[in-house]
Amino acid sequence: MASIRLAQVNKIYRSRGHAVHAVKDLDLTVEDGEFVAILGPSGCGKTSTLRMIVGLEEITSGDIFFDDRRVNDLDPQARNVAMAFETYALYPSFTIEENLSFPLEVRGVPAAERRKKVHDLAALLRIEDILGQKPAALSGGQQQRVSLGRALIRDPAVFILDEVMSHIDAHLKLQMLFELKRIHQELGKTMIYVTHDQVEALALADRVAVMSHAALQQVGTRNELYHEPVNVFVADFIGEPPTNFFPAELDAGDDQPFLRAKNAALTFAVPVERARRLAAGGRRDYVVGLRPQNLHLDGAESGAAPAGGMLTAEVAINEYVGERTILTLVADGHRFRAQAHAETSFGRGERVCLRYASSDVMVFDAETEALIA
Amino acid sequence: MARLRIEGLCKGWDFPVIDNLDLTVEEGEFFVVVGPSGIGKTTLLRLIAGLESADAGRIAIGDHDITNLPPYKRPVAMTFESYALYPHLSVFENIASPLRARRLDAAAIRATVTEVAKLLRIEALLDRRPGEISGGQKQRTALGRTLVAKPQVFLLDEPISHLDAKIRHDLRLQFHALEELRRVATLYVTHDYVEALSLGDRIGVMGRGGLVQIGSARDVFLRPRSLFVAEHLGQPAINAVAARLTGEGTALHVRAGNSGFGFPVVAAHAAALARGDIQRVTVGIRPQHVKVLRNGEDAPGHHVIDGRVEIYEALGANGVLVADAGGVNLTALTSPERDFTHRQPVRLALQTDAVFYFHAESGDNLLL
Ligand SMILES: Nc1ncnc2c1ncn2[C@@H]1O[C@H](COP(=O)(O)OP(=O)(O)OP(=O)(O)O)[C@@H](O)[C@H]1O
Numbered sequence: 080m081a082s083i084r085l086a087q088v089n090k091i092y093r094s095r096g097h098a099v100h101a102v103k104d105l106d107l108t109v110e111d112g113e114f115v116a117i118l119g120p121s122g123c124g125k126t127s128t129l130r131m132i133v134g135l136e137e138i139t140s141g142d143i144f145f146d147d148r149r150v151n152d153l154d155p156q157a158r159n160v161a162m163a164f165e166t167y168a169l170y171p172s173f174t175i176e177e178n179l180s181f182p183l184e185v186r187g188v189p190a191a192e193r194r195k196k197v198h199d200l201a202a203l204l205r206i207e208d209i210l211g212q213k214p215a216a217l218s219g220g221q222q223q224r225v226s227l228g229r230a231l232i233r234d235p236a237v238f239i240l241d242e243v244m245s246h247i248d249a250h251l252k253l254q255m256l257f258e259l260k261r262i263h264q265e266l267g268k269t270m271i272y273v274t275h276d277q278v279e280a281l282a283l284a285d286r287v288a289v290m291s292h293a294a295l296q297q298v299g300t301r302n303e304l305y306h307e308p309v310n311v312f313v314a315d316f317i318g319e320p321p322t323n324f325f326p327a328e329l330d331a332g333d334d335q336p337f338l339r340a341k342n343a344a345l346t347f348a349v350p351v352e353r354a355r356r357l358a359a360g361g362r363r364d365y366v367v368g369l370r371p372q373n374l375h376l377d378g379a380e381s382g383a384a385p386a387g388g389m390l391t392a393e394v395a396i397n398e399y400v401g402e403r404t405i406l407t408l409v410a411d412g413h414r415f416r417a418q419a420h421a422e423t424s425f426g427r428g429e430r431v432c433l434r435y436a437s438s439d440v441m442v443f444d445a446e447t448e449a450l451i452a
Numbered sequence: 453m454a455r456l457r458i459e460g461l462c463k464g465w466d467f468p469v470i471d472n473l474d475l476t477v478e479e480g481e482f483f484v485v486v487g488p489s490g491i492g493k494t495t496l497l498r499l500i501a502g503l504e505s506a507d508a509g510r511i512a513i514g515d516h517d518i519t520n521l522p523p524y525k526r527p528v529a530m531t532f533e534s535y536a537l538y539p540h541l542s543v544f545e546n547i548a549s550p551l552r553a554r555r556l557d558a559a560a561i562r563a564t565v566t567e568v569a570k571l572l573r574i575e576a577l578l579d580r581r582p583g584e585i586s587g588g589q590k591q592r593t594a595l596g597r598t599l600v601a602k603p604q605v606f607l608l609d610e611p612i613s614h615l616d617a618k619i620r621h622d623l624r625l626q627f628h629a630l631e632e633l634r635r636v637a638t639l640y641v642t643h644d645y646v647e648a649l650s651l652g653d654r655i656g657v658m659g660r661g662g663l664v665q666i667g668s669a670r671d672v673f674l675r676p677r678s679l680f681v682a683e684h685l686g687q688p689a690i691n692a693v694a695a696r697l698t699g700e701g702t703a704l705h706v707r708a709g710n711s712g713f714g715f716p717v718v719a720a721h722a723a724a725l726a727r728g729d730i731q732r733v734t735v736g737i738r739p740q741h742v743k744v745l746r747n748g749e750d751a752p753g754h755h756v757i758d759g760r761v762e763i764y765e766a767l768g769a770n771g772v773l774v775a776d777a778g779g780v781n782l783t784a785l786t787s788p789e790r791d792f793t794h795r796q797p798v799r800l801a802l803q804t805d806a807v808f809y810f811h812a813e814s815g816d817n818l819l820l
């Protein structure tokens with residue numbers, strides 16, 4: 080068992096005259112037994128972070144602690160970390176049982192104990208009935224579980240997974256994520272999971288660490304990231320389709336201040352209290368964020384409409400994706416998206432009205448991109 | 453002129469990966485092949501590219517039979533799942549390589565590479581080598597190299613699978629608009645049904661041996677020919693419940709599980725099912741057709757059953773709830789803003805007119 084603490088960790092790759100700052104002043108603590116996901120776009124430094132924790136990559140500066148022990152100079156074996164990759168090499172000519180048992184054999188664990196360990200783990204992973212089979216005979220999902228088994232059998236203190244699900248078929252994915260979560264809950268091991276897929280991160284982890292451009296942006300639960308994103312990046316990255324943003328400025332209004340999109344006739348209603356606070360804060364440039372889920376086609380949602388506003392727009396793309404339709408819209412030169420019912424079917428150029436609740440309008444400082452609460 | 457035409461294509465004798473496959477992709481058509489991993493999607497592309505040889509059948513592009521042409525003589529451009537970048541060349545040179553082969557002048561090459569790199573958001577990486585970039589950046593470099601080629605057929609194998617939801621959304625829109633792709637025949641392979649439904653002019657769902665259904669997005673999602681097709685499109689996956697059909701009075705009922713899961717079959721479906729005189733079926737219920745009712749809420753036109761919460765997770769844009777409903781595990785799609793605790797009682801409203809009925813053995817859709 081171990082907690083992990085990264086303190087001001089940096090990774091700079093240097094080669095052929097250029098330097099790439101891949102991880103920047105990273106502070107992150109993963110508690111003992113906690114499941115944390117590191118989430119971020121391609122190239123943000125996730126794999127580099129993991130490789131430093133595991134010991135496969137030199138730490139340019141900063142410290143990594145397992146419990147209170149600084150591990151910077153320990154080699155990977157001594158750290159007692161297991162890392163599972165998407166494709167874990169299984170020995171094709173050995174049975175699953177032999178594959179799982181092998182790492183124990185190498186360490187001189189007696190046969191009886193090996194047997195017991197393999198069978199206990201197989202029960203946990205629900206692969207008891209395939210122990211006698213060869214890897215080639217397994218389905219993707221089974222192979223995945225055996226791969227997890229290969230990493231778990233050594234009983235590591237910390238368990239690390241890098242994009243292990245990205246080739247699992249969508250229809251099996253959620254089930255496997257729930258399974259992995261159950262395994263974590265039963266084992267109680269410290270786990271770190273790296274992914275670019277927010278569904279995976281949110282389904283699995285106790286807390287999600289969002290990275291962008293080598294730097295940590297926010298660590299939080301799903302609700303914190305979704306409802307209180309610290310900045311434009313997190314608001315954009317968490318949630319799907321991505322959030323719509325409009326550069327805006329404050330208009331004093333006749334009776335109450337509101338936000339107006341720059342160079343366009345789009346206006347955004349914000350709750351009275353917040354509008355007053357914005358007005359009191361002095362003149363600034365803002366960015367308005369509105370999630371596609373929070374833009375409702377006029378007439379789609381009846382019932383008591385909360386206080387809010389309306390946008391009219393032209394349909395550019397009507398994208399049917401099964402459970403829902405995603406509309407790409409254009410209004411006064413601004414492009415944005417709305418999510419609608421699956422049955423929605425508009426032609427290019429049709430005009431639509433969209434309503435939103437003012438409480439769903441997020442406001443960011445245009446300069447710092449930070450959320451204005 | 454340059455349509456892609458495949459006739460009677462076979463690969464593998466004992467365990468045919470491709471078994472007598474016929475497919476025509478028109479010039480300007482964007483055809484997406486979607487299917488589970490390991491089913492043979494990549495093999496299909498490799499056969500067309502000439503990287504594997506067919507055991508039988510023919511492949512033609514326009515009027516030219518290319519079945520026996522070596523790969524380099526085929527007018528196709530392909531991205532590889534493994535990227536296959538030149539390790540000693542920069543990202544720029546990797547993308548430029550098809551242009552160099554066409555002997556374009558330096559200015560034209562620079563302009564083309566820069567444009568595609570911008571589109572794929574890797575313009576800052578052009579001087580680096582493949583060993584110095586991340587997994588997703590390699591994938592985009594490989595895609596860039598393919599997009600600058602001027603082939604008659606594009607073969608794209610999972611070209612954006614390693615990217616996050618945001619950039620995938622953006623690239624999907626780019627693909628919709630990209631002239632290069634929309635001018636020629638494109639065969640696009642993915643395991644992601646959202647990508648398939650969004651991009652495909654037509655979609656082919658691949659199962660054992662070949663394409664088990666071809667149609668528009670609405671065809672394959674709303675009228676799946678089989679349980680296999682229904683299971684591979686949709687997340688969370690469709691609920692597939694082994695059930696009996698029983699006549700109760702004048703009405704037909706579904707019964708399943710060991711503690712009373714069931715609902716009446718709507719009249720339109722009952723008529724179709726009665727024709728087959730079938731007792732055992734697999735009922736398919738999409739998670740978005742299972743509504744988790746709030747306190748006091750009712751759902752006219754739905755069948756309401758009681759259940760208990762087994763799993764609940766709030767994800768990015770929706771919540772997923774798995775409930776035990778009369779001995780059957782049902783997955784429902786909810787708003788992510790709700791909160792449930794383990795074993796909490798819930799009422800589930802099934803939209804029974806949206807249910808599918810599949811043959812218990814063959815998996816065929818009994819309503820078609
Ligand atoms: N060996 C290297 N030399 C130079 N730069 C590198 C090297 N490896 C990675 N990088 C750069 O460091 C940054 C972070 O890379 P990393 O592999 O950690 O990203 P990632 O978040 O795992 O991305 P992905 O989701 O695409 O796998 C990227 O900009 C990448 O180009």
Ligand SMILES: [Mg+2]
Nearest residue numbers: 125126586587
């Ligand atoms: Mg990576």
